[in-house]
Amino acid sequence: MIHKQYNNINEQVFTDKLPNGLSVFVVPKRGFQKRYAFFATDYGGADRRFKLSGKWIDTPEGVAHFLEHKMFDTEDGNALTNLSANGASPNAYTSTDITAYHFECIEKFNENLETMLSFVSIPYFTAESVEKEQGIIAQEICMVEDDPDYCLYYGLVKSLFKHNPMRDSVAGTVESIAEITAQTLYDCHKVFYNPSNMALCVVGDVDPSAIVDIARKVLPETPGEIPERDYGAPESLAPFRKRFVKDMEVSLPIFLAGCKIQPTPRGQKSLWAELVCALSLDLLLGNSSPLYIRLYGEGLINSDFSASFDSAAGAAYTMFGGETRDPARVFDEVIKEISKLSENGPDPEFFRRIKKSALGSSIRAFNSFEAISGNIVEGHFRGFDPFETPELLAKISQDDIIEFYRNNLKPDNMATSIITPFQ
Amino acid sequence: MPGVSLTCIKTDKFKTGCLTVNFICSLSKETAAASALLPRVLRRGSAELPNMERISAALDELYGARIEPLVRKKGETHCIGLYADFPDDRFLSEQNDAQNLLEETAALLGGMLLSPNMQDGFFRLDYVESEKANLIDDIRATINDKRSYSIERLLEEMCSGEAYSVNKNGDENEARAITPESLTAHYRKMLNHARVEVFYCGFADHERVLKAVTSALSGLKPRKDATIPKTNILLHPSEKEPRHLSEKLDISQGKLTVGFRLGSAMENPDYPALIVFNSLYGGSITSKLFLNVRERLSLCYYASSMLDKHKGVMIVSSGVEFSKFKMALDEIMFQLEQVKKGEISEWELTSAKRYVITSIKSALDRPGGLEELYFDSIISANPYDPVDICDKISKVSLSDIIKTASDITPDTIYFLSGTDISNKESDIDT
Numbered sequence: 001m002i003h004k005q006y007n008n009i010n011e012q013v014f015t016d017k018l019p020n021g022l023s024v025f026v027v028p029k030r031g032f033q034k035r036y037a038f039f040a041t042d043y044g045g046a047d048r049r050f051k052l053s054g055k056w057i058d059t060p061e062g063v064a065h066f067l068e069h070k071m072f073d074t075e076d077g078n079a080l081t082n083l084s085a086n087g088a089s090p091n092a093y094t095s096t097d098i099t100a101y102h103f104e105c106i107e108k109f110n111e112n113l114e115t116m117l118s119f120v121s122i123p124y125f126t127a128e129s130v131e132k133e134q135g136i137i138a139q140e141i142c143m144v145e146d147d148p149d150y151c152l153y154y155g156l157v158k159s160l161f162k163h164n165p166m167r168d169s170v171a172g173t174v175e176s177i178a179e180i181t182a183q184t185l186y187d188c189h190k191v192f193y194n195p196s197n198m199a200l201c202v203v204g205d206v207d208p209s210a211i212v213d214i215a216r217k218v219l220p221e222t223p224g225e226i227p228e229r230d231y232g233a234p235e236s237l238a239p240f241r242k243r244f245v246k247d248m249e250v251s252l253p254i255f256l257a258g259c260k261i262q263p264t265p266r267g268q269k270s271l272w273a274e275l276v277c278a279l280s281l282d283l284l285l286g287n288s289s290p291l292y293i294r295l296y297g298e299g300l301i302n303s304d305f306s307a308s309f310d311s312a313a314g315a316a317y318t319m320f321g322g323e324t325r326d327p328a329r330v331f332d333e334v335i336k337e338i339s340k341l342s343e344n345g346p347d348p349e350f351f352r353r354i355k356k357s358a359l360g361s362s363i364r365a366f367n368s369f370e371a372i373s374g375n376i377v378e379g380h381f382r383g384f385d386p387f388e389t390p391e392l393l394a395k396i397s398q399d400d401i402i403e404f405y406r407n408n409l410k411p412d413n414m415a416t417s418i419i420t421p422f423q
Numbered sequence: 424m425p426g427v428s429l430t431c432i433k434t435d436k437f438k439t440g441c442l443t444v445n446f447i448c449s450l451s452k453e454t455a456a457a458s459a460l461l462p463r464v465l466r467r468g469s470a471e472l473p474n475m476e477r478i479s480a481a482l483d484e485l486y487g488a489r490i491e492p493l494v495r496k497k498g499e500t501h502c503i504g505l506y507a508d509f510p511d512d513r514f515l516s517e518q519n520d521a522q523n524l525l526e527e528t529a530a531l532l533g534g535m536l537l538s539p540n541m542q543d544g545f546f547r548l549d550y551v552e553s554e555k556a557n558l559i560d561d562i563r564a565t566i567n568d569k570r571s572y573s574i575e576r577l578l579e580e581m582c583s584g585e586a587y588s589v590n591k592n593g594d595e596n597e598a599r600a601i602t603p604e605s606l607t608a609h610y611r612k613m614l615n616h617a618r619v620e621v622f623y624c625g626f627a628d629h630e631r632v633l634k635a636v637t638s639a640l641s642g643l644k645p646r647k648d649a650t651i652p653k654t655n656i657l658l659h660p661s662e663k664e665p666r667h668l669s670e671k672l673d674i675s676q677g678k679l680t681v682g683f684r685l686g687s688a689m690e691n692p693d694y695p696a697l698i699v700f701n702s703l704y705g706g707s708i709t710s711k712l713f714l715n716v717r718e719r720l721s722l723c724y725y726a727s728s729m730l731d732k733h734k735g736v737m738i739v740s741s742g743v744e745f746s747k748f749k750m751a752l753d754e755i756m757f758q759l760e761q762v763k764k765g766e767i768s769e770w771e772l773t774s775a776k777r778y779v780i781t782s783i784k785s786a787l788d789r790p791g792g793l794e795e796l797y798f799d800s801i802i803s804a805n806p807y808d809p810v811d812i813c814d815k816i817s818k819v820s821l822s823d824i825i826k827t828a829s830d831i832t833p834d835t836i837y838f839l840s841g842t843d844i845s846n847k848e849s850d851i852d853t
Contacts, residue, residue: 106780142676353480360485
């Protein structure tokens with residue numbers, strides 16, 4: 001087991017790799033009552049075409065999420081209920097690139113951890129249970145289709161991407177999930193839920209070696225193969241279409257603009273690219289930026305306005321938006337500001353301040369067990385160590401930022417999505 | 424100082440310190456919008472840092488400290504103030520300008536609350552107008568989330584005539600009528616008369632916090648008789664039969680929302696029993712509603728209950744297919760009857776208790792969760808210790824639950840369904 005101490009933020013991490021290929025991370029936290037476990041597979045909504053026993057197979061949109069729901073079924077009942085009855089608050093989520101199972105509890109942590117590792121690694125599906133779940137998930141899809149933010153987001157990614165699975169809904173559609181069978185689920189589980197493709201992270205007042213022992217005891221002994229996946233031919237940075245508009249029951253128009261950017265490389269460079277991107281977006285339109293303050297003062301945006309970055313399935317993009325009366329004007333103002341910043345760079349005094357603020361935020365993130373685990377596991381799948389964030393932040397220069405604006409934030413690579421109120 | 428109190432929880436668990444200052448007012452239709460508007464306007468500028476630009480720059484210099492408006496509705500009290508959090512000095516020992524983040528953030532917050540940026544003795548017209556517009560947008564935005572919209576609508580109807588029906592952001596017409604003059608008058612009244620509750624959690628010692636807070640709030644005057652306003656509790660529905668209301672919107676999943684009065688359980692409320700009852704009936708994933716309405720019968724995507732122990736109201740909220748409305752409602756009522764009859768297994772009771780104990784203890788492990796728990800207790804009719812309550816919860820018995828549930832009565836049933844107009848997406852290429 002490797003032990004790393006990070007004195008600046010008073011945290012330590014124990015890391016181990018089991019013979020079956022599973023990576024285990026433990027972050028001991030003295031003085032806390034809550035203990036938190038996060039067990040994830042490097043598999044998400046975008047991983048729809050992959051190799052199984054040497055042959056490429058295609059799976060329906062929404063299968064990773066469907067599988068996540070079905071994993072809670074065990075031969076003798078439902079793991080969600082069992083964990084909950086044993087004092088744990090379990091949950092799970094599926095994103096474009098990750099499926100994660102997690103729980104927190106105060107007592108009986110080891111017992112609950114065994115339960116979680118066991119139900120996630122032992123598939124149990126029947127035709128009846130798959131059919132029943134199709135009904136439940138169809139309801140969930142209906143519910144999210146009433147959610148304006150959901151429609152806004154998928155309006156954007158479906159505009160940015162032509163065929164990359166980043167554009168697909170993680171939950172799928174009522175039609176696509178109807179194609180899922182028990183066999184589809186067994187196939188996906190076999191390929192992606194093998195320990196070599198997974199990671200476990202535990203945060204709380206625990207003994208690291210006990211965690212490793214439990215993982216060894218419960219999980220399969222033999223390593224699986226690293227899955228081969230296919231996201232189709234790389235796309236150009238030009239969006240598939242420039243604009244998406246939909247009328248819904250909303251009080252104000254909501255607007256989201258996105259820009260395709262160069263996919264980030266694996267390794268520590270990936271963290272670097274993320275940090276440069278985040279800092280560039282803060283300087284452009286974060287809530288202490290001149291642009292944000294001006295637009296807020298004019299009543300064009302409110303405190304809802306924000307920006308973010310996402311990368312998966314061999315593609316990456318940034319997005320920004322919020323509620324506004326005048327989406328066209330806000331978009332236009334952002335484009336003008338990008339062009340100004342690409343020319344002159346940000347004000348050096350502001351650049352100095354925003355780095356202080358980013359350093360504080362990176363420290364604050366260590367309050368959250370969820371954020372710590374999420375960052376460690378995401379970092380592991382992408383090959384970086386999130387604890388190096390403070391050091392990397394300090395190294396970012398004005399030139400790195402200018403380069404990001406020039407190379408990545410090109411209006412030609414942008415698309416917009418707008419939800420407008422019914423007239 | 425009379426009428427101003429400080430709760431200080433020292434802990435080395437967190438990377439940040441958290442400080443909130445709350446003015447405790449009565450919730451009322453006439454003042455809710457003005458109260459909700461105040462912290463937004465105060466956040467725009469102080470005499471010392473007159474605009475957002477200066478405030479943002481100061482917060483960035485404090486290593487990304489945050490100060491945000493805080494507006495909470497607890498029963499029929501309306502709690503207005505500011506929330507601050509800032510990195511703890513210990514983690515910035517290499518930076519020589521980061522040794523007084525608590526004092527500096529507290530001073531900034533105090534300046535915003537007590538010395539606002541005013542013109543000729545009133546709040547600035549431009550700040551008031553721009554924050555009014557934001558507040559009105561937020562009031563209107565309730566419709567964006569159909570689940571919370573349904574709950575708001577239910578409470579408006581069920582508690583019409585009671586202060587409890589008022590949204591924490593107030594009502595659009597009241598907001599529209601606010602002027603710099605009226606807001607300033609409201610501010611003066613609150614500033615001089617409302618009870619003030621200050622809360623801190625973090626690594627600093629009590630003395631250090633007391634000194635920082637006393638200095639930051641030195642402009643406050645003592646307020647004799649500033650007590651926490653009482654919530655008026657209606658034990659039973661005013662009508663014999665539950666009222667049925669339905670509305671239509673262009674949505675694909677229906678929302679069934681039911682409001683209950685807790686009855687005799689509120690005469691001398693037993694908080695631990697109320698909390699466990701809610702967890703057992705519909706508050707957790709081992710609850711009767713979750714396991715029956717959702718899992719066994721697949722009647723809906725979610726069905727859960729929540730309870731306001733200050734007001735004595737419980738709400739069951741569920742998302743159902745339009746056609747399954749009646750079946751879901753029957754099942755929701757049937758499950759409540761089961762609890763009243765004591766049809767509760769040992770497993771259900773233990774699971775419900777474990778669930779709430781875990782939620783409370785893990786909330787104590789988060790700065791925001793810890794603040795919320797202590798604050799909720801402080802403004803309760805019978806304050807309790809959030810740490811001790813876990814013990815009491817573990818001792819709740821089956822008969823406590825039956826007693827608590829015995830007089831719970833449905834008051835109003837609200838159903839939100841879809842219209843027939845189908846709306847097609849339009850993809851526009853430009």
